[in-house]
Amino acid sequence: MGDEMKIPQATAKRLPLYYRFINNLYLQGKLRVSSKELSDAVKVDSATIRRDFSYFGALGKKGYGYNVEHLLQFFRRTLDQDETTEVALIGVGNLGTAFLNYNFMKNNNTKIVVAFDANDRLVGTEIGGVPVAHIDDLEEKMGNVSVAILTVPSQEAQGITDRLVERGVSGILNFTPARISVPPTVRVHHIDLSVELQSLAYFLKHYPL
Amino acid sequence: MGDEMKIPQATAKRLPLYYRFINNLYLQGKLRVSSKELSDAVKVDSATIRRDFSYFGALGKKGYGYNVEHLLQFFRRTLDQDETTEVALIGVGNLGTAFLNYNFMKNNNTKIVVAFDANDRLVGTEIGGVPVAHIDDLEEKMGNVSVAILTVPSQEAQGITDRLVERGVSGILNFTPARISVPPTVRVHHIDLSVELQSLAYFLKHYPL
């Protein structure tokens, strides 16, 4: 879809969060919501919420707030909730298995459709309803997924990444501590759990609240 | 330690990453490193690295770069690597079990020392060397850990959080989709995997690189 673009990245990152809470409100039967209420729920300043929403035009009504159903429909369209993004997971170990067992679809338009591992004992099984294939068959069996979750040992990360990129993957969620290299057309989001834990500890010691 | 403070938060978040790579270099026997080399490894602009380091004074030498050992010692002190931060994990399910089996200590000064769950079949067992206690015994058995990892179902998150806070926890790494409320003296880092996946998909569709 040719979009109007110009949504700040910081705003774009909050959209899925907004979507989830608006969906909750809808399921609870709430008809309207103010930026202040939403702020309490998602812990984002109410002015920031109004600013975020304003990039999409005037979604609310002064003195009233936002109509929950209208907002929900808007977000559903904007986040392409009707169109599922198919995802591949590489590395069915501790972390990979947890993800396979988790139903990301609950309030999400993404779905892991295939997993890969080098361990022959896993190949051929199904975990959380997702078939596990051998990493050697990556190119053959990954279909045309455009997003991959990387949960392999860190030494394997770059090699697998190169194959994924070669195969046309354009987004990678990388859980390994390795900082992988990709061409500029590929987007990588790092989630580095050790760093998160360590930086939390650092903040506690050095930034007393 | 009375600090000089004023390290930007963005810099503080990168420190553990720097530490890990500098440690690798040290183990590889490298004696010196430039901001450019470090930049290639951690994928952070070299000017940003120099700026980050400069907040701590002049750590490098012009025309030479940084002495690896000196840098490592500096970071070890700054990140309190010698002092282990003890962590409790609440919710030994898919995700919690993966964390318990992972040895965070590898290049990290944080350690999960106790876990809690409501499931009687788990209580009393040991996973990844960490004993699992009953959630009812939280107050009694958590010792004086100051950081907790939350991997319980989202409906339980707020209740457990209140107990943790009451018990003196000052940092929480929250993996549940719930946005928890805490007093201003407690720091919460949210890691919301669904949001990460969904926002990656959104970026791919709307922000082609």
Next chain:
DNA sequence: CTAACTTTGTGAAATCCATCACGTTTTTTG
């Protein structure tokens, strides 16, 4: 219908951060 109240949408200001660009210092080479 009016007055009081609520809440949006947005200029403007404030913050925070990343990057450029270069003077300076040190190393390296010849």
Next chain:
DNA sequence: CAAAAAACGTGATGGATTTCACAAAGTTAG
């Protein structure tokens, strides 16, 4: 030793994001 090269540390700049604060518009109550 002199010239060239390397690389730091940082002033300046610009961009992105957050937050303030308020007029305008709508709602609610009496």
